[in-house]
Amino acid sequence: MATSDDGTAPLTDAPTAAVLPGGEYIRERFDDGRRDRTRPPLPEPLGVATYDNHAHLEIRDGEAPAYGEALALAASVGIAGVIQVGGDVESSIWSAALAAQDARVLAAVAIHPNEAPGYAEAGTLLEAIATIDGLAAQPRVRAVGETGLDFFRTGDDGRRAQHESFEAHIDVAKRHGVALQIHDRDAHDEVVETLLRVGAPETTVFHCFSGDEHLARVAAEHGWYLSFSGTATFSSAKNLHRALEVADRSRILVETDAPFLTPTPYRGRPNSPYLVPVTVRAIAERLGIEADELAAITAENTVRAYGSWD
Numbered sequence: 001m002a003t004s005d006d007g008t009a010p011l012t013d014a015p016t017a018a019v020l021p022g023g024e025y026i027r028e029r030f031d032d033g034r035r036d037r038t039r040p041p042l043p044e045p046l047g048v049a050t051y052d053n054h055a056h057l058e059i060r061d062g063e064a065p066a067y068g069e070a071l072a073l074a075a076s077v078g079i080a081g082v083i084q085v086g087g088d089v090e091s092s093i094w095s096a097a098l099a100a101q102d103a104r105v106l107a108a109v110a111i112h113p114n115e116a117p118g119y120a121e122a123g124t125l126l127e128a129i130a131t132i133d134g135l136a137a138q139p140r141v142r143a144v145g146e147t148g149l150d151f152f153r154t155g156d157d158g159r160r161a162q163h164e165s166f167e168a169h170i171d172v173a174k175r176h177g178v179a180l181q182i183h184d185r186d187a188h189d190e191v192v193e194t195l196l197r198v199g200a201p202e203t204t205v206f207h208c209f210s211g212d213e214h215l216a217r218v219a220a221e222h223g224w225y226l227s228f229s230g231t232a233t234f235s236s237a238k239n240l241h242r243a244l245e246v247a248d249r250s251r252i253l254v255e256t257d258a259p260f261l262t263p264t265p266y267r268g269r270p271n272s273p274y275l276v277p278v279t280v281r282a283i284a285e286r287l288g289i290e291a292d293e294l295a296a297i298t299a300e301n302t303v304r305a306y307g308s309w310d
Helices: 067-076 089-101 116-122 126-137 155-175 188-198 213-222 238-246 273-287 291-306
Strands: 006-009 025-028 050-055 079-084 105-109 141-150 179-185 204-206 225-228 252-254
Touching: 006 079, 050 126, 050 273, 050 291, 079 089, 079 141, 079 273, 089 105, 089 126, 089 141, 116 126, 116 155, 126 155, 141 155, 141 188, 155 179, 155 188, 179 188, 179 291, 188 213, 204 213, 213 225, 213 238, 213 291, 225 238, 238 273, 252 273, 252 291, 273 291
Parallel strands: 050 079, 079 105, 105 141, 141 179, 179 204, 204 225, 225 252
Antiparallel strands: 006 025
């Protein structure tokens, strides 16, 4: 498999004794030698438990903990569960397998929009989506994602495949009655147009929400969820700060997108679900509420969106 748009590459030394397909990891995040890859410290635990709505535990990044330790560390600071997210056939199979084996994990499965053109060029996109369809039937696979549109990394020549893949994933989510996790980058209008034209699933989540107050209001109008990541802690993310002010609080979720998008003050270092409290506290301060109140809100919203981890 080629290096992905997120700067990851397949691992050649994954432990063969691991019970998960592909070993303990599937790929490793690219290291350009300039980024600090040391593990950030544990934050103060939350007083009320919540969930990490979106993580990629199959990707190794420097000193970031492996999935078993990552889940234990997350639990130690008040993270009750994690949604492990696939972006291609291999990582989706891995995600579903981990969720089936570990009560702390639910899974999301999909072909990432930036992977869709490669599958289409190889003539295997429909076959790949059929695999996702089969995985979505498993009881602990609670979302189809991440899917959507990305016009930042994929040019005009790949957009047809992205649209075909996105609409097929929407259909899979609706047929299985699970949530849809959307990857939307530089494609807000086109994503909304697609959802309204083909009909959004009952539970639709904008993963790593990157819009502004206008998109937040559109989401509120249609009952769509907004999942905020470490980017909401960046001082430069004025669009997210404004979106938070108008977002429907019954539709706010929190995520890491680990090992990416590490919150301030650890930006650039490896992310992990145990850093959710950092983002929760920053968002709560922005909203003028206590961190534990926001943790309770996001926990209730997460269970409503995906069901119980039990």
